[in-house]
Ligand code: HT7
């Protein structure tokens with residue numbers, strides 16, 4: 001397979017000005033006609049025009065109305081090359097035949113549950129028609145759709161509906177026109193039996209926008225929350241970023257078969273139904289929050305991605321990092337900022353850090369790819385969002401807003417690069433960003449060490465930093481990065497000290513803000529080693545470092561356990577209170593892993609129990625914050641910190657600490673369950689979600705005990721739950737232990753919800769991710785369950801993805817988990833390479849395990865790489881994992 005490199009980027013030889021598409025949607029095949037006005041970039045033109053095209057049957061090709069003769073074009077399995085087009089502008093017309101009904105890859109045009117829909121990002125448009133399928137080709141589109149009226153009463157595409165009508169033979173048509181130039185990856189078409197929830201939004205300049213959320217009729221009642229989220233997002237983008245919606249219509253369509261979460265097609269967002277449909281009875285608080293975030297995310301793309309798009313796919317983080325940052329901020333403003341930040345940082349640590357330390361490590365802007373689909377990663381998205389967040393940390397809210405305003409002003413209607421975003425931030429603020437651009441080009445998570453010292457005589461407090469960036473594939477040597485470290489100092493009462501001035505790099509800078517006291521400052525750490533001296537510090541402080549997690553790094557400080565307990569109890573930065581607890585928990589877990597490996601008795605530090613108890617009982621704290629603060633770091637996070645990952649030891653230790661905490665804090669936990677029980681009415685707001693989160697976290701802890709009274713309590717919670725959040729949490733609590741109660745509850749849950757595929761997916765995931773011994777057998781059985789379907793990505797993610805997320809069973813020492821996944825990947829790859837390639841990623845960190853496991857995993861990867869007809873998607877991940 002061919003590798004594509006960023007350094008090889010070349011401007012296109014031809015631009016496309018207008019594109020008129022026409023679709024005849026049929027039951028056997030679909031005919032696509034495309035009429036494109038072509039403009040050479042350089043005067044004259046006459047160079048060959050290379051069009052991408054995959055799985056297309058070419059019916060005809062014309063230039064300026066004349067059929068091309070044999071020698072005038074060349075066709076291979078991936079291209080149509082016009083060998084000698086005329087010089088100057090010309091009109092290219094092609095007719096192609098495609099088979100959406102046979103398309104199980106879910107890219108291009110495909111059928112999902114009887115309806116037609118498209119997914120063109122990143123390179124799916126080439127499965128619809130011959131085109132220069134690259135984002136720097138921006139054109140104005142019209143789209144005419146013709147189909148049977150009874151089977152496909154609704155016909156949608158981008159932009160405005162300008163004509164529709166009935167035709168002979170029970171057919172009808174619709175003609176759509178999108179007035180905005182767009183890259184082809186934003187093209188969309190939907191046709192089917194759908195109904196809409198309608199609403200309106202009046203923009204800041206007084207334009208009335210008609211909003212429609214389309215679903216199969218039976219799902220319509222579940223779209224209320226999505227509509228609420230959409231309107232909230234439209235308002236928020238006006239208020240916070242000054243961005244107004246630009247058309248008179250905005251459509252959202254929900255489809256059950258979708259490879260990713262959703263797609264921001266211009267004015268016709270297409271969503272995985274999991275991220276649109278919700279009712280209190282069927283969706284959890286987590287689902288509600290995800291819908292809010294993703295509806296926001298896709299809407300925000302209208303400016304960050306659509307109006308201003310990417311020059312090439314290496315720039316993906318330009319739109320994704322920025323839009324993830326925007327959706328994170330949106331959710332923070334609508335809920336709890338600290339809790340949202342904790343969730344986002346946990347995600348980064350659990351998924352992005354391992355990626356950055358493994359064979360698939362790549363910079364936020366990758367240097368090369370074989371298959372672009374493989375680079376829709378946590379690095380591009382989540383680390384990319386952290387990079388955007390660092391601009392804001394350095395510039396402050398107003399400076400950041402100036403930067404985005406300039407970015408939109410300069411680049412509206414253009415396809416640009418990450419440097420263009422950087423330049424807008426810099427120029428709008430006249431800022432010195434030193435070597436900040438390295439965040440886009442260097443992979444690997446920087447490791448920062450910090451030591452502190454207090455000089456009572458000089459009243460100075462010194463922080464000494466050093467940094468290293470680990471080697472990653474293709475990047476053995478790294479340069480120091482620009483790391484913004486937000487820091488504050490606590491006095492002995494736990495209060496923030498006002499900061500006066502800081503000495504660094506031979507300069508003394510005063511830390512004030514409009515003359516008022518400042519309690520947090522951002523240190524600009526740019527070298528391999530650097531010292532920052534706080535002046536006028538009256539007593540030895542406890543430093544609170546990297547407040548709000550101001551940079552995506554691994555920080556190792558010399559803070560003692562006592563310092564950390566102090567920060568856990570007092571830090572004004574709530575994120576760092578949580579962080580102090582997590583550092584303590586990580587240390588505790590790692591120490592017990594060593595004990596476990598030496599066959600020593602496990603012990604739980606009483607000071608840790610006391611720290612957790614204080615948090616539990618602190619009525620001033622937000623309840624969701626408490627739930628997060630008493631949750632131990634995940635097993636993956638601990639394994640990530642070990643020389644050789646030991647899933648059995650980490651699992652046993654986490655389980656032991658949970659059970660021990662439950663036993664020692666049983667009365668307090670029981671109280672929390674009682675005090676926070678749910679009322680009849682489900683309300684989606686922060687206070688109610690926080691209450692449910694705390695109750696259910698407490699219940700989960702309690703259920704780890706061998707205690708009949710508790711078993712009864714959990715069963716009662718399950719039976720009397722009035723919403724899915726409570727019901728599913730109770731079910732998960734029951735399902736911790738094998739036995740009759742578990743079997744009965746799982747059977748009962750399936751009987752109740754078998755008619756709702758989204759709830760059944762939760763049921764699949766709960767079982768497949770279980771840590772009960774030998775669970776692979778149950779997962780094999782579930783593969784043949786009537787509700788399972790290999791063609792539906794959500795079901796695959798729930799059942800197979802869920803299984804790979806369970807360290808003990810996936811990494812079972814007999815290799816059964818690896819064998820299971822190896823077989824599945826090969827099978828799945830024939831249907832849907834994108835989904836198969838996501839699944840094969842579970843193998844990528846095989847070198848982190850012991851020799852026995854390494855050999856077993858490697859054998860599966862080798863088997864996969866040598867499979868016949870393997871897709872480029874899976875090949876890229878599997879071969880890079882083996883390298
Ligand atoms: N921009 C969207 C990306 C996407 C995608 C990429 C590859 C294959 C399938 C896909 N479906 C959607 C999603 C987003 O980040 O908004």
Ligand code: ZN
Nearest residue numbers: 297301320323
């Ligand atoms: Zn996105």
